[in-house]
Amino acid sequence: MKIKLIVALVSVTAIIAFSAIAATTASQNKGAANMNLNGGRRGNVAFPHHQHQEKLGDCNICHSIFPQKAGSIAELQADGKLQKKYVMNKLCTKCHKELKKAGKKSGPTTCTKCHVKE
Numbered sequence: 047m048k049i050k051l052i053v054a055l056v057s058v059t060a061i062i063a064f065s066a067i068a069a070t071t072a073s074q075n076k077g078a079a080n081m082n083l084n085g086g087r088r089g090n091v092a093f094p095h096h097q098h099q100e101k102l103g104d105c106n107i108c109h110s111i112f113p114q115k116a117g118s119i120a121e122l123q124a125d126g127k128l129q130k131k132y133v134m135n136k137l138c139t140k141c142h143k144e145l146k147k148a149g150k151k152s153g154p155t156t157c158t159k160c161h162v163k164e
């Protein structure tokens with residue numbers, strides 16, 4: 047009798063724990079961990095997406111400019127709603143330069159550190 051009760055309790059606890067994990071994962075789609083962004087003729091740009099999410103803690107730093115959707119930068123550019131190089135100059139490189147100037151840990155600020163030719 048006692049053992050059956052313990053087994054039942056353990057199962058209930060496991061179900062609750064799993065649903066909680068499922069709920070938090072479903073509430074926010076963090077997208078790909080790493081991305082290969084289209085960098086035009088200079089070559090593509092490897093972008094560690096999750097590393098930035100953890101480091102910056104605010105999705106809107108980037109996603110106020112383009113939505114959380116694969117290909118959204120290219121889509122806005124094609125519609126003439128986002129200038130070419132805007133993301134690079136006003137977001138990526140701007141932040142890296144400011145952090146570097148402030149003596150903080152930062153990302154690349156030179157062309158070939160971001161753009162890699164195949």
Ligand code: HEC
Pocket residue numbers: 074075076077078081083093095098099102104105106107108109112113114115116117118119120
């Ligand atoms: C430093 C900039 C930056 C930050 C901060 C950022 N993202 Fe992104 N995110 C991007 C870029 C760049 C793309 C790719 C857009 C494209 O393909 O045109 C993207 C795409 C996405 C996508 C769609 C692509 C995929 O892999 O499914 C999702 C979902 C997403 N981000 C979620 C998030 C969430 C949630 C956060 C905050 C926890 C976040 N992002 C923070 C830059 C950022």
Ligand code: HEC
Pocket residue numbers: 083084085086087088091119129130131132133134135138139142153154155156157158159160161
């Ligand atoms: C911090 C990373 C980073 C650095 C440093 C960087 N770029 Fe970029 N570059 C990007 C990203 C991301 C894109 C795509 C998004 C956009 O167009 O804003 C891009 C896009 C481009 C494009 C394509 C524009 C088009 O036609 O769509 C060119 C050309 C370019 N960069 C040249 C350069 C040159 C030249 C330098 C050095 C002075 C440089 N980049 C430095 C990240 C970087």
Ligand code: HEC
Pocket residue numbers: 091092093094097098101102107108133134137138139141142145151152153154160
């Ligand atoms: C608001 C600030 C901010 C923005 C915007 C930002 N970054 Fe960064 N980036 C950082 C910081 C901080 C680091 C250093 C992270 C670390 O060392 O943990 C970094 C590091 C990097 C690295 C080096 C990763 C490594 O570990 O070697 C790359 C590549 C990079 N960023 C590319 C980009 C690109 C491409 C964009 C634009 C789509 C971008 N970043 C936008 C703050 C930013």
